[in-house]
Amino acid sequence: MAPEFDLDLCDCEVIHEDVVNKVRGALLPGEDYSDLAQLMKNFADGTRVRILHALEMHEMCVCDLAALLGLTKSAVSHQLKNLRLARLVKNRREGQVVYYSLADDHVKLIIDMGLEHLQEEK
Amino acid sequence: MAPEFDLDLCDCEVIHEDVVNKVRGALLPGEDYSDLAQLMKNFADGTRVRILHALEMHEMCVCDLAALLGLTKSAVSHQLKNLRLARLVKNRREGQVVYYSLADDHVKLIIDMGLEHLQEEK
DNA sequence: ATCATAGTTGAACAATCGTTCAACTATTCA
DNA sequence: TGAATAGTTGAACGATTGTTCAACTATGAT
Numbered sequence: 308m309a310p311e312f313d314l315d316l317c318d319c320e321v322i323h324e325d326v327v328n329k330v331r332g333a334l335l336p337g338e339d340y341s342d343l344a345q346l347m348k349n350f351a352d353g354t355r356v357r358i359l360h361a362l363e364m365h366e367m368c369v370c371d372l373a374a375l376l377g378l379t380k381s382a383v384s385h386q387l388k389n390l391r392l393a394r395l396v397k398n399r400r401e402g403q404v405v406y407y408s409l410a411d412d413h414v415k416l417i418i419d420m421g422l423e424h425l426q427e428e429k
Numbered sequence: 430m431a432p433e434f435d436l437d438l439c440d441c442e443v444i445h446e447d448v449v450n451k452v453r454g455a456l457l458p459g460e461d462y463s464d465l466a467q468l469m470k471n472f473a474d475g476t477r478v479r480i481l482h483a484l485e486m487h488e489m490c491v492c493d494l495a496a497l498l499g500l501t502k503s504a505v506s507h508q509l510k511n512l513r514l515a516r517l518v519k520n521r522r523e524g525q526v527v528y529y530s531l532a533d534d535h536v537k538l539i540i541d542m543g544l545e546h547l548q549e550e551k
Numbered sequence: 552a553t554c555a556t557a558g559t560t561g562a563a564c565a566a567t568c569g570t571t572c573a574a575c576t577a578t579t580c581a
Numbered sequence: 582t583g584a585a586t587a588g589t590t591g592a593a594c595g596a597t598t599g600t601t602c603a604a605c606t607a608t609g610a611t
Contacts, residue, residue, distance in 0.1 A: 318495075319492040319495060319496070319586075320586090321492065321493060321496045322493055322526060323490070326487050327489070327493050327496060327497050329486070330497060331497055333486050334497075335482070337475075340475045340482070341475045342547050343475075343478050343540070343543050343544060344472065344474050344475045344478050346543050346546060346547060347469055347472035347473040347478070347543055348473040350469035350472075350473070351466055351469040351470040351473040352598085353459075353462045353463045353466045354600095355466075356465050356466050357462045360456065360457070360462070364451070364455050365451065365452055367448060367449070368444055368445070368557080368558090369557070369558060369559095370442065370444050371443060371444055371445050371448060373441060374441070374442075374449060375449050375452060375453055375456075379600080379601075380558065380559090381559080381600080381602080382599075383558095384559055384560085385560085385599075387558095388559080402608060403556065403557045403607070404444060404557065404558090404608095405557075405558065411546070413542055413543075413546040416542050417539060417542050417543065417546075418465070420535055420538050420542065421468050421535075422461070422465060423535065424468060424533070424535040425461075425465065441557070444557090474569075476569075476570090490587080491588060492586095500570090501570080501571075501572095502587075502588065502589090503570080503572080503573095503589080504569075504571080505588095506587095506589055506590085507589085508569085509588095510590090522577090522578090524578060524587090525577070525586065525587045525588080527587075
């Protein structure tokens, strides 16, 4: 039986065929990793993490966030749109004011896990 | 007392001053958010997440990963360098072969948290 | 209706990033 | 010593991305 690997691109031989076969069977569909990476991009920007960490403490409107973080309304709004599309934040309108808050507690858990990892580096 | 906000950039008034002041006092130093974002960038790319998820199952060398994921040795090596600098993976050399494995279990926890979030979207 | 303010949006620009390519180092074997 | 293979590295290219700017919508007040 022919090997199932993409040897076209890989300019080397498989060294541990048993391990590779085993792992290959346990990998998720490629689309899952794209989705995961797309989700994680939301935590991969200083502005967005600040917004998320701020919303962890209290719901806020766009103006509050802009003033708090020293950004323009536009910049905040653009980032909130990304976060909303990833279902990381939700919003409710009250007159002219749109209040944003975290959509669920995965946000806090992921951020805390990251901060923990950073603190372990003496 | 003058307001402590960066009103230069923000083209609006603070709407909820009490909330903003409270949150402002609880925010981390700006550098912490940069570091966190820098760390999270490692999970924000399809190739790197596939590498990390594969290493979750078994340690592997560069050739194994390249063959498994259909990438060149160079591409894998570049990404492993990023992951190593972020202390997400560690390596050990055995002759010509360099074996990579996860540095700690934060990687698995963060990835699982992300996958959980994605599955909640029916 | 008119105005002021909160918020959104699309285009554009600069900066960042992933891959490729070619050249390089390191280790083993003959 | 010299060939073969595993792995690393820096430059360069194309693609992605965050912010700005200007124009826009939405709501409330006069």
